[in-house]
């Protein structure tokens with residue numbers, strides 16, 4: 001059985017006070033659900049978020065981490081630091097990290113390995129740009145990102161991996177992949193993993209869709225058989241919208 005997951009990536013939004021307020025609203029409004037619900041506030045508010053959600057089933061996850069154990073990496077955060085405040089899951093490979101902070105496939109592969117070595121759970125993001133889709137190269141791009149980021153892992157490591165397909169052209173643009181486009185890519189991802197590893201891994205890894213998921217389109221996207229949930233940006237900053245998306249799963 002694959003986990004159903006709805007995760008909110010808050011990106012660089014919400015100060016301390018706003019974080020506290022949104023978390024309080026989310027815990028109060030969380031519906032009964034079998035899905036895992038996660039939020040990723042900014043680093044400075046992670047520790048307080050963990051405390052604020054102590055009695056909630058909502059999980060606090062990180063938006064990024066560095067691959068090194070410790071040392072002279074000004075401005076960076078290690079896996080041990082996250083674990084020490086009770087954060088067990090980290091997003092790696094978000095397209096904004098790739099595009100604005102120069103994170104290459106090689107760097108991301110190191111981050112994935114570093115997190116897994118500490119027994120963390122990794123939410124690995126990837127997805128094509130608009131030009132890739134227009135030139136019908138989107139499957140190649142996604143296969144390449146998966147291969148470079150994840151395909152030299154041991155089969156055993158996959159139990160701690162969650163995938164998030166986020167086509168760059170659908171992030172923050174209001175434009176969403178159609179449910180059919182999402183399903184087509186998610187099925188392709190499972191096929192690619194089956195070829196590289198085996199069908200058991202491919203069929204047990206959760207694959208989330210991300211890119212302008214909203215209360216109005218979530219039901220249709222989540223109804224697709226290979227879509228196991230969503231990684232939500234903008235709509236996760238509004239408690240009622242995020243909880244409507246949680247209800248949709």
Ligand code: 13P
Nearest residue numbers: 009171172211212233234
């Ligand atoms: P939006 O939902 O704002 O398009 O963002 C998606 C995303 O990047 C989540 O990581």
